[in-house]
Amino acid sequence: MTTKTPSKLEKILRDGHLAVTSECGPPRGSNIDHIVKKGELIKDHVDAINITDNQTSMTRLCSLAACIRLKLMGLEPVLQMVTRDRNRIALQSDILGAASFDINNILCLSGDHQSFGDCSQGQNVHDIDSIQLIQAVRHMRDEGKFLGGDELEGKPEMFVGAAANPFADPFEIRVPRLAKKIAAGVEFIQTQCIYNLDKFEEWMKGVRERGLHEKCFILAGLTPMKSVGMAKYMQKRVPGMDVPEEVIKRLQGVEKGKQADEGIKMCIESIQRLKECEGVAGFHVMAIEWEEKVPEIVEAAGLYPRPNGN
Amino acid sequence: MxxxxxxxxxxxxxxxxxxxxxxxxxxxxxxxxxxxxxxxxxxxxxxxxxxxxxxxxxxxxxxxxxxxxxxxxxxxxxxxxxxxxxxxxxxxxxxxxxxxxxxxxxxxxxxxxxxxxxLGATEERGVWTERCQACGQCILATTGGICPVARCAKRLFNGPCGGSTTGKCEINAEVDCAWQLIVDRLKALERLDDYEKLCPLKDWSTDRAGGPRKVVREDVKQ
Incomplete structure (x- = not known):
């Protein structure tokens, strides 16, 4: 199938392979060694690596710089970009900057509210929202124009993604919301971490009923649990996260030293089950500060070796 | 008021x-x-x-x-x-x-x-809540009469975000999710299909972004 951009991720998805992506959070300082190391650890087991954009509103080294670093290492970054901190001037400018380094994937997000982070007294921007950012990137890429209408000298050749949370409320608009993102021009989706597989499959059923799985590539998001404590924290404290009681009970059923192994096992089982779910085009494995486990998960889930994407 | x-x-x-x-x-x-x-x-x-x-x-x-x-x-x-x-x-x-x-x-x-x-209203004696940010370009006709600019913590025009939980906002369980309210209201008005209409980029020049604002009404000027 022909691709619209030079993105390796796009090529792999359009060729019909189950894609595998992962993500890394940039460091809280200027020392970039950390991201280089994380990239090295997972590069042979994933097709692309998302770099988060000041996730949970904790100030970090910028996503763009970390993406450039990965690109210079020959890896395939996905630039996460939130509308919380930049107005439409800064967003367009950063998109062009990323494109100038041949960063060919972008994930359009609104971002966690700044009250969760280290600058809770700061102002937020939200000049445009995540859906409008999808439209903006597509406009720049496809029309070759700025939002203001002027011609671009060089279009950003970016494969355009967004997030979807099948577990947030109101549930009834979660499929329509995906339809809205597709209408805005989204080409791939990475979902919120899936622990409630039944509910995810119910959402996917609604997605298929409207044929939305044929209009964008849906990568199922998975995060292995490290411990019962992490599972409880995610259940109680992380907005929009659905961690069923069975997940907590299963982790509680093994001794403390083996909970992490059990979490990995559960993650692998989830991937195996979701491989059978029609419309799932790949997996987004977010092993938070646990990137060294990504190769093991990918191999055990039967997703290794990766296609070369050329 | x-x-x-x-x-x-x-x-x-x-x-x-x-x-x-x-x-x-x-x-x-x-x-x-x-x-x-x-x-x-x-x-x-x-x-x-x-x-x-x-x-x-x-x-x-x-x-x-x-x-x-x-x-x-x-x-x-x-x-x-x-x-x-x-x-x-x-x-x-x-x-x-x-x-x-x-x-x-x-x-x-x-x-x-x-x-x-x-700019808000009296919920009950001693409790007032915000309704309007005077952005200068009212969009209430398309959002079921509930303002996402004033009432969504991220002022999303095509919300809700992924943090909406049981009708509440991710920033605080006391705060209603504006987009839950909008969806509920569109449903009550039998206009839920309107949810899928994309809201275009907002012209903020009528808001604070445009500098101090002024209304001149020639029809009422003396």
Whole structure:
């Protein structure tokens, strides 16, 4: 199938392979060694690596710089970009900057509210929202124009993604919301971490009923649990996260030293089950500060070796 | 209405520490309704300031007055003859009233006695909530009469975000998710299909982004 951009991720998805992506959070300082190391650890087991954009509103080294670093290492970054901190001037400018380094994937997000982070007294921007950012990137890429209408000298050749949370409320608009993102021009989706597989499959059923799985590539998001404590924290404290009681009970059923192994096992089982779910085009494995486990998960889930994407 | 909240008394005392003749000036409009700056609150603040002066052994004269409005020159003129007896005024009006009073009485310090908070409504006595941010370009017709600019913490035009949980906002379980309210209302109006209409980029030039705003109405100008 022909691709619209030079993105390796796009090529792999359009060729019909189950894609595998992962993500890394940039460091809280200027020392970039950390991201280089994380990239090295997972590069042979994933097709692309998302770099988060000041996730949970904790100030970090910028996503763009970390993406450039990965690109210079020959890896395939996905630039996460939130509308919380930049107005439409800064967003367009950063998109062009990323494109100038041949960063060919972008994930359009609104971002966690700044009250969760280290600058809770700061102002937020939200000049445009995540859906409008999808439209903006597509406009720049496809029309070759700025939002203001002027011609671009060089279009950003970016494969355009967004997030979807099948577990947030109101549930009834979660499929329509995906339809809205597709209408805005989204080409791939990475979902919120899936622990409630039944509910995810119910959402996917609604997605298929409207044929939305044929209009964008849906990568199922998975995060292995490290411990019962992490599972409880995610259940109680992380907005929009659905961690069923069975997940907590299963982790509680093994001794403390083996909970992490059990979490990995559960993650692998989830991937195996979701491989059978029609419309799932790949997996987004977010092993938070646990990137060294990504190769093991990918191999055990039967997703290794990766296609070369050329 | 414009909703205001009381300022901490310590902050007001600090502003007034070098003044001997003070006028506490209330406003009979919005701040009276939200019980922050009307005649009653003028009396309470004036008494507190007198008590504080006595406690500190200072001789301070504190007068009380509440005008019909402080955002109207006609009413502000009522203090023209008496203003010279004061070396400071504490205005309990909103930020508009404080500034308008200062503009009329250019050489007189006018201190704010309240924090102006938002454009809102009375939920019940003692509880006020925000409804409007005066962005200058009303979109309520397309959002079921509920404003995402004022009521969504991320002012999403195509919400909700992934943090909406059981009808509440991710920032605080006390705050309603504006987009849950919008969806519920569109449903009640049998217009849920409208949810999928993409909301275009907003023109913020009518908002704060465009600089200080002005409305000129030739049809009513004299």
């Amino acid at each position: 414009i909703v205001a909240d009381k300022k901490p008394i310590e902050e007001i005392i600090e502003c007034l520490k070098d003044h001997k003749n003070i006028l506490v000036l209330g406003c009979n409009e919005c701040v009276t309704v939200c019980e922050a700056g009307g005649k009653k609150e003028v009396g309470v603040l004036a008494s507190a300031l007198r008590m504080n002066a006595r406690k500190e052994g200072k001789e301070v004269k504190i007068d009380e007055l509440t005008l019909e409005r402080q955002c109207d020159r006609e009413y502000l003129d009522e203090i023209r003859d008496s203003i010279d007896q004061y070396d400071a005024v504490v205005s309990l009006a909103c930020g508009v009233g404080v500034q308008f009073t200062a503009e009329q009485y250019h050489d007189k310090p006018i201190y704010p006695g309240v924090n102006t908070t938002f």
